[in-house]
Amino acid sequence: MWQTQKAEITLARRDYLLIALLVLYRTPKGEFYMVFVLDKHKKPLMPCTEKRARLLLESGRAVIHKINPFVIRLKDVTVDNCIIQPCRIKIDPDSKVTGIAILQGEKVLLLVELYHKQGIKKSLDDRRNHRRFRRNKLRYREPRFDNRKREKGWLPLSLEARVQQVINTVKKLAKYIPIDNISIEHVKFDTQLMQNPEISGVEYQQGELQGYEVREYLLEKWGRKCAYCGKENVPLEVEHIVPKSRGGTDRVSNLTIACHECNQKKGNMTAEEFGYPDIQKQAKQPLKDAAMINATRWKTYNLLKEMYPVECGTGALTKKNRIDRNLPKEHYCDACCVGQSTPKEFVFKADYILEFHAKGRGTRQRTLLNKYGFPRAYLSRQKEYFGFQNGDYVKAEVPKGKYKGQYIGYVAVRKSGYFDIRDANGKNIAQGISYQYCHIIQRYDGYKYGRRKRHILLHPSDAMDGVSCA
Secondary structure (H helix, E strand, O other): OOOOOOOOOOOOHHHHHHHHHHHHOOOOOOOOOEEEEEOOOOOEEEEEEHHHHHHHHHHOOEEEEEOOOOEEEEOOOOHHHOOOOOEEEEEEOOOOEEEEEEEEOOEEEEEEEEEOOOOHHHHHHHHHHHHHHHHOOOOOOOOOOOOOOOOOOOOOHHHHHHHHHHHHHHHHHHHHOOEEEEEEEOOOOOHHHHHOOOOOOOHHHHOOOOOOOHHHHHHHHOOOEOOOOOOEOOOEEEEEOOOHHHOOOOOHHHEEEEEHHHHHHHOOOOOOOOOOHHHHHHOOOOOHHHHHHHHHHHHHHHHHHOOOOEEEEOHHHHHHHHHHOOOOOOHHHHHHOOOOOOOOOEEEOOOEEEEEEEOOOOOOOOEEEOOOOOEEEEOOOOOOEOOEOOOOEEEEEEOOOOOOEEEEEEEEOOOOOEEEEEOOOOOEEEEEEEHHHEEEEEOOOOEEEEEEEOOOOOOOOOOOOOOEEO
16 A cells, blocks of 8 residues: 655745735636625635725635635524625537526526536447457457447437536535526437438428438439549449548538548548538538437436426527627537526626636556557556646745746656646646655646636627626
């Protein structure tokens, strides 16, 4: 068993206050950034502006509870002595970025964008390929691909992750702000109608290829000649306009006919990269994102329903509400407009969007492989070194050497005890810093946090604090 030295978890009050003021003073004068507030028993209260949070910290009435997202805790107030106005969380699910808004009546208190972790499917595919590479070395090895029973409601891990990221974010926000209702866009995409807007009636049963085999359909569609070089009377092959390795599908809208020579030359390129943008333009809009939302919507709804009363809205209603209120096409604006509970006008109390980037908690893979599946390096089984782990938010005070000074960022640990400090973009700002100079500000929780300014329309309806948005 490895022995690890426990890290210093708390900073001096002056250091925390300095970090707090650095966070809060980044908000320019006249712009508003809402701060989460807890009572002395860690019960959620109504959020306050960054100015009030700054005054409470400077006067000693409040302490910092968390840096990312920024939360303060009052030392002399309990929830029983406060007036609580329960809020509504509104959610606009998406395959890449989910928009979240917290409203109290017509007041928009907080705007959040949840960036889902990408690349899960590719990691699973790589793992499966490496596993099968070994199994195929033994010709009599028993198949293992179809001997497991799936539970009712099972989802692929890439989709399950999106569901859990939404649920975890709602739980996280509910710790810091009083919630009593949820609104979610519960859209059912008609993927066949999206592919052919003219479809109706009996065409639903006929499908795309009634009377045709795929190959014959493509031969007729492309004039029985290569779609790239135009050769005729040569063997032709079915070819993907966008390769499957690049996210292409087997839908007919992504297939064409090509001779063997052009197919080999094109390789892993798209038709546009290969020099034929006109063929690329014929590919219809992919429906992968719509399929993801379709597959996850019921599980997300059922899990949210166990927590709070849930109101469902449609995509058409969300779009109508957003257009009627002259809001830009942004994820957080769509979230504000979800459901029948949308007010006729908004009062924006937040000019900044909180960004939650789901990064995961690492991997259990201990062997790094080359492109052929052979081991090239081995990772340690130990996660923590000297009380630190990858992703911890730290402050480093380096008294000497090349990197003399103070650094605040995310730590990348090493067994030697000399760590790297990185910024929010993953760029090294200091290297080889001893663990003795590092102090933990916040433990890593699988997310990276940020904020950016809200899109402001040059329109009187786009509001600052206290100005209504009709």
